[in-house]
Amino acid sequence: MFRQQAVCAATIALLSLSTTFAVAQDAAKPADHSTMNHDAMNHDAKSGGMTNPKGDQGPSSQAFTKANARMHGGMAITYTGKADVDFAKGMIAHHQGAIDMAKVELEFGTDPNLRALAQEVIKAQETEIARMKDWLAKNGG
Structure with missing residues (x-):
């Protein structure tokens, strides 16, 4: 039982880290304005x-x-x-x-x-x- 909880906790921690890393990578990338849908943006x-x-x-x-x-x-x-x-x-x-x-x-x-x-x-x-x-x-x- 303890081993299953440890594996589950480690898996959750690993998924959390990989998600955080992916979000951080996306945030660090400059926006590519050429592919943005400017019509959908609300510039008012x-x-x-x-x-x-x-x-x-x-x-x-x-x-x-x-x-x-x-x-x-x-x-x-x-x-x-x-x-x-x-x-x-x-x-x-x-x-x-x-x-x-x-x-x-x-x-x-x-x-x-x-x-x-x-x-x-x-x-x-x-x-x-x-x-x-x-x-x-x-x-x-």
Whole structure:
């Protein structure tokens, strides 16, 4: 009886480990967007998707949502395996997203401190984007 319980427990433990390993392997794989059924995805406000903001539907929320979608689209680069190149390419889109969001603040925001910060963000991010683009041009990115 004890032996059967031990075998049963070992079997359950082994199945649990193999399932955990399989789930971990799948989670580690990058999503293959080319085979996804995008028509079945719910990209609306209720799901917090890419086309409409979650929550408020006003003009600034719409503008932030569009900026966020552009940024994430731009960050979906094809990786080269060269960390420097991939970093620069991904960060250019990320920084452009910060610029786009800062422009939304300038268009719709009213707080003088945040508007000043938005101006600073634009200036700093434009400088960094130029630096990364120059690096990519010189280094075959």
